Amino acid sequence: MTFIGLVILVPLLAAVAILCWRKRSRELALSATGISFLSSLGLLFGPGSELILPGLPNMPLRLVATPLTALLSTMVAVVSTLVLIYATGYMAKDKEKNRFFATLLLFIAAMQTLVLAGDWILLLSAWELIGLSSYLLIGFWYEKPGVKTAATRAFLVTRSADLGLYIAAFMLIASAGSSDIATTLNTDGSIAIVAGIFLLIAAMGKSAQTPLHDWLQGAMAGPTPVSALLHSATLVAAGAILLIRTAPMLPPETLAVIGVVGGVTALVTGLMALGESDLKRLLAASTSSQYGLMFLAVGAGVPLAALLHLIAHAAIKSSLFLGAGVFQHSRGSTALSDLAGVARDQPRIFIGFAIAALALAGIPPLSGFFSKDTIIAATMAASNAWLFAPLALAGTVLTGAYMARMLRILWQGSARKKTLVGLKQMSIGFGGLVALVIVLGVLFPSIETFIAMPLPGNRLAVVLGLVAALTGLLLGWFIPARTLMGPLLEKANQGFSLAGGFDRLCVRPVFVIAHACEKLERRLYAAVLAVGQTGINIAHMTRNSDEQGIDLFIFSIVRRTIKLGNHARTLQSGLIHRELAISVIVTAGLFIFAAIGLLMY
C-alpha cells in the first residue's frame, strides 16, 4: 500500500522541490525516479494491493496494483529512470534544466497515476495531466520557430480525442453505478459497444492512430529525451494501455473496429516512415505504426500480445530515440541527409542503435521478435484472420523495410569526428535500454504466467513473421525508398492527407461557419441597433408632442395668469390712507346716492 503512494508521490514531490529550490535538479530527479523505480518493483513482487482515497461521494478514488498495472508501472519506471540518466547528459548544456526536470517528473508522476488508477475519475485526471505535461515538454524549446505550433497542435488533437474518454467514462459509470474500473468492465450489450468506440477514439488520439497520427511527428520538436519517454513508451502508450485494460469489456463489434484502425495505421504510418527524410520524424511515424500493430492485437482479442509488444516497443523505441539524440548532438541536425555516415562517428552507439532497430524489425533472439510473433499468432487465431493476419504481416514487412533503410542511410557516408558533452551519462541510459531490448524476450514467458492471460502459440506464425521481417530488411537495405514506393512516396510525405487533410476537411469549413456566424452576428447587431433607434425616435416624438402640445398649453395658461396678476397689481397703490380715502369717498358717494334716491321716492 505504501509502495503505491511512493511510486506516484516521490516524483511529484521532487518536481515541486526542484521548482522551489532551483538547485541540484539532476540529482533530485535521479533519486526521485530511483525511489519510484524501487517502489514499483515492490509493487511487482509484493502482493496485489489497493489504496482507496476519499473522492466524490460514493465514488472514492482508487489506486490498484494488480499484476497488469504493477507490470506497466515497472515498465514506466524503468524507461523513465534510464531516460532521465540519459537526459542528465543530453541537457547538460541547457539553461532551463530545472524547468525540464520538474516537468518531466510531473509527467512521470501523472503517467504512474494513469497506469495505477483503479477508477475512471482518477484515470481521467491523470489522462488530462499527461496531456498537459506533454504539451509543456513538446513546447520546451518554445523560442524555436514552429515549436509552439507543434505543441499546440499535439495538445489540441489529443485533447479533442479526449472527449471520447469523457463520454465513455460517464456512460460506463452511469450504467454500472460505480466509478471502479473493475466493476464497469462487467458492462455488456449496446452500451459496451458504444463506450468501446468512444474509448477507441480517445486511444486513437493519444496513440496517434490514423487519421489522428499527424500530431506525433510534429511533437518531435521537443528535446529528444522527451521524444524517447513520451512518444514511445508512455504518453503514446496511454492509448494502448487504456484499450488493454478495458479489453475484457469490449464486444466483438468494437474489437473489429479497433483491429481495422490499428491495421490501417500500421500500413499508412509505416509507408510514411519509409518515405520520411528526418530521423526523429521517421521514428515517430514508426511509433504510430507499432501502436497500430498493438491495436491490431487488441482487436484480435489477445490484449496480452499487445501488452508484450508495448513493453518490448517501450525499450526498443526509447533506445532508438536516445541513439538518435546522440546522433543529433553529433551533427546538430536530425535530417537524414545531414546524418549520413554518422554511424562511423559513434560506432558504439550505432551498434546499440542497430540492435534496437533489428529488434523492432523482429529478428531473433531480440525482444521484438517474440512480441511481434505473438501479435501475428494472435491475428491468425482471430475470427477476422483473413483481414487481420495480412495487415499484421504487411506491417512487419514495412517495419523491416524502414528500419533497414534508416540503418543504411546512417551507415553510408563519411565520418566527422566531434567530442560530445555528457556522452557518458547518455551512454549509460542508452546502454541500459539496449540491454533491456536484448533480454526482455527471455522474460516474456514469466510475464505470461504472471498476468495469467491466454496467448495463442503458432509455429506457422513464427516462420511467417521471420520471413516477413527478413523480406522487409532486405528490401529496405538494397532498394532505395523512391523505387520501392513509386508514386506512393509523394503522398506519404504529405502524411496521406485525404481530400486535403485536416486543413481542407476541418479548418476551412470551420472558417466558413465562423464567417457565416460573423455575418449573422453583424446582421443581428444591426437589427438590435435599429430596434433601439426606433425606440429612441418614438421617445423623441413623444417628448416633442409633450413640449409643443401639453406643456405649451399649460405654460400659456400660466403666462396669462401671471399677466393678469401683474395688471391687477397695478390697481393697488399700497398706501393705506389713500385706499382708506377712496373707500370713504366711495361709501360717502353711495350714501349720498341712497339719500337722493330716498328723497326722490
Place this chain on the structure above:
Amino acid sequence: MSVELVWALITGAALFGVGIYGALSQTNLVMIMMGVELILAGALINLVAFWRYLHPDAMSGQMFVLIVMTVMALEMAVGFGVAIARFRSKGSVEMEEAAELKE
C-alpha cells in the same frame, strides 16, 4: 332731566367724523388705528342710543354692543401685532414707506 336721542346721535356723528379725519390724515399706523377706533366708538354710541331710546326692553341691543367691543379689541391686537413686527424689521411704522408688497 334726560338727554334727547338727537344729542346722542350728534355725539356719535362727531366722533365718527373725527375718526374719519384721523384715519385719513395720519401716516403713522398707530395713529390710523386710533382713527379707526374713534369711528367704531361713534358707531357704538349710535347703537347704545337707539337701544336706550327706542327698544329699552330688548336685550339684543346690549349683546350687539358687547360683541362689537370684543371685535374692536381683537382688531386692535392684530393691528398692534402688525405694527410691532413692522417696527422690529424696519425701525418705523410709517405707512408711506410700507408699499413694498406691491413690487
